[in-house]
Every structure is written in C-alpha cells, then in structure tokens.
Amino acid sequence: MIGNNNLNFPKIETDRLILKEIKVKDAASILNIFSSEEVMKYYGQFPMKSIEEAKNLITIFDENFENNKGIRWGILLKEENRIIGTCGYHNWNRKHSRAEIGYELSMDSWGKGYIKEALGAIIGYGYEVMNLNRIEAVVYPENKASIKSLINQGFKKEGVLEEYAFFRNVYQDLIMFSLLKKNWVKKQ
Template sequence: MIDNNNLNFPEIETDRLILKEIEVENATSILNIFSNEEIMKYYGRFPMKSIKEAENLITTFNENFKNNNGIRWGILLKKENKIIGTCGYHNWNKRHSRAEIGYELSMDSWGKGYIKEVLKVIIDYGYEVMNLNRIEAVVYPENKASIKSLINQGFKKEGLLEEYAFFRDVYQDLIMFSLLKKNWIKK
C-alpha cells in the first residue's frame, strides 16, 4: 500500500496526454467541464455555477490523495497544454483491495480515444501501485460510451443496482462493472 504523506503526486505520461495533479490554477478548466449539463448528467451532480465550486472540488480531490483515500488526475492534452478532463480512483477500500474508477472529458474531447488511453495507464497504476485486486465502476445505464469503454478494457457487467444512489434529487439505477487483477491483460 502506498503512503501518500511521503509521496509526491505521481504524473503519468501517454502518447498524447499527461495525467497530473489538479491545482487551483486549473479551476477555470474544471469549471468549463463540470458546468456542462451534457457531461454532468452522468456524473451524479448538477452542473457547477461558480469558480468557487471548481476550487472546492479541486481541494476535495487533493485532500483525498493526501489522506490516502484515492487519487484524481487532471487529464492534460499535451499539444494544447490544456486540461480536458479528470480521472482516477475514489471509494478506496484498502482492507478489501478495491476502489472505484471514474473519469470525464470535455465534450470537444469525446470520441478521440483519450479515455481508452487513460484507462490503460490508470488501471496499471491501480494494480501495480495501489495494490488493488478489484477495480469497480458504477455507470448510468444510459451512458453507452462509458459502458463501451469499460467493456473494451475487460470490465465485466455484474448487474443493475436499483436506486443505488441519490443523485440530482432522484434515486438512480446504476450498473456495476468490475475488473479483477487476475483478468487484467496489460496492454
């Protein structure tokens, strides 16, 4: 298990992206993503309305890392040097070696293969650094793109969780997906 108190925030580089710590200076980019209704309808919260909300979310992400409860990277597009989304782990249960994976992208970044690129490296990170045995994802049944991305990485659909979460003032059904370490084929 990692001890984040003695660890600098890890950066991960892919061909087109850099996964890096999200800083308060990135609040405008975070607000641009998290204020979009089309993106937020699958995130489980209402769109942000202020820069302060973005700053608070960044603080939450960073506190989760410092407190060893998870990790959330900013997804930086190398060629434009701009944050196009976030990704990482939350609901980390160290006793049972499992965590929930999550991600989102700005709409102008959809359909370009960035999530595929991101998932490969953060799944590796989860198994190799966080010592996970199980990676979970809960997804809205209507979020076909995310479901496809998870299945393409080897995640298995476990079933429908009826009224599993109270998001946006409504009980929401979510689908549970999982990927076990023994089934991960490093790509």
C-alpha cells in the first residue's frame, strides 16, 4: 500500500530533478503547464482556464494516492526550484500488478532529457516499491516525442487500440505500450 494512511508521500531525487508531492500551493505552476494547448493536445483534455481547475486536479491526484489508486509526482527542476511537469501512475490494478504511466512537461522544458530522467526514476519505483509486473502507457499515434521516450525506456509497442478513448469530443485511437518487469533494465 502506498497511500497516506500507511506511508508518507515518497520524494525521489535524480541528478537534476526532485519528484515531489503536488500541493495546493503549486496550483499556479500546474495551471501554467495544463493551460497550454501544445501540452494538452496529447493529454486527452482541453487546456485549463482557471486556478480552480488546477486545484481540482491536485485534489484528484491526492485522492488517488490516499486511496491507493495511483501516485502523481510534481517534477521540480532543482536549478530553478520550479515545477516543470508531472509524472506518475494511474489505473493501478494491484490484483494484476499493473499500472498505467503518464507524464507531461511545460513546453519550455521539452527536449532537455527531463522526461527520460523522471521516467527512469518512477519505473524503478513502480517495480521496487509498488511491486508492479507490468507498466502500460497509451499514447496518441501522433505523439512522436512520447513514443520515443517510452521506447528509450524499453517499452514495446503492443498495437493500436482503435477508438479507445473519447477525448476532446472525438473518439481517439491510442497505441498501447508496455514494459514487463522481467524485461526492465535498471538504469544506474
């Protein structure tokens, strides 16, 4: 169990990042990231328009953690002490030892290797702490950067899920990727 009832929210540190609990005081940073059309076009929702929407999302992240349904970290860039994105797990199925991974970054942080660094850390957490056997990711076929990030972590493409989700008022095809624990190569 990872929820707040049994364990404090885990903080993970990498070379350039701190993965930390997202608090209501971080709502302005969350709004900044989630209000971008470019960031949100592959997130499956329309861009946020208010600080209240950001606070509601933080509440959802908190509830998922407290109820052992998932965990979402804020990605804090150490050198600037600011949140540049989020990453974590949702749709956690403990019976089958699997969860879906997700992440996004502010546009000014794209192409700098931050997702690679964050994913390496949370994949390890998923296998070593959450006892996952399978980590899944569903990605828009057009989201080439995300696909590249997953493949670089060892994820394998399983296939296209036709009209799998109803995002932004349209049925959307998504590609299913997975990484099995037995195929995971721990990054040093």
